[in-house]
Amino acid sequence: MTTSPADAVCGAVTDAVLAVPGVACLRPGLRGLLQAAGRRPGAVRVAHDAAGAVRAVHIEIVARAQHRTADVARAVRTAAAEAAAAPPAAVTVTVTGIV
């Protein structure tokens, strides 16, 4: 089974994001619940440009209340940029919940 480059980047970003302290989970989506396991979650989206380089990464997370939300989001942005080998400016992080 082959993994497309887009899937690989998406998976690397997802792993990096979940490892950030203060991240509870990715945004849980109804679609995610309905879709088959293993399908990439909609909470991490990676866009590539025509040359195949990462152009934009959008991440939606649920943060833990014990951490300052902006600090968590900032750390996620940094971690995701590293994982995607993209500049931090390409990464957008939205906090969709606090638990």
Next chain:
Amino acid sequence: MAMNHPEPVGPPDEHPDEHPDENPGARAGERPGDHPGEEHAELLACGRDLAAVWEQTEYAGRPGHTGRAQADAHTLGCAHCREAVADLERLRTAALAPTTADAGGPPDASALVRRVMDVVRLELRPGRTLPLGEADEDIWMYESVAARTVRAAAEEVPGVRAGSCRIAPPGGGVRGPVTVRLEVTVEYGHDLRATSEAVRRGAVSAARDRLGLTVSALDVTVTDLHDPAHRPQGATP
């Protein structure tokens, strides 16, 4: 489920970027810079908005609702749209099954379906996002989530119950400090001026310290006074 990719149209193993002109809005991660709320629209591979397709199904399936948003030729013929509708049906079936079994009939089904659709709508249209952190950082949070923290901080002030809390970004897609309009009710006997001031201080510092949200203005409106004797668990009729 095989056709249910949120990615651009194409055979499964094909690289998405070989079709740069198809459904530009449907590209994964696409983010229209001036409209921070719009990236939440979940687009199907055919370019249709998932929320619109589901709403169309919901209205089309409801007796008496013939005027609005009937299923059109595209939805009926498009594999992606049909798959999305099937998802919704699965969700309904899953949600309805226990109730029907327990209650011995479908009288509650429409209310439950309405609740399910409320959840669906909330997920698909979660409201606006607020800028977090510094002006040059692309980090955001849902208004509804920030409002919950602000309301909780207000209720830490003795005698205060928080009501509506609206938090507005600077506008025009600009990142910057937000403005907060908070409504509270205060228990009889509390000094309104001192209480409002305590609410304001608590809310601003909670936004700053717990969230990292900079507040430029915070209006506290006392909308009512409430009875100190009222306790939720005191079951006096």
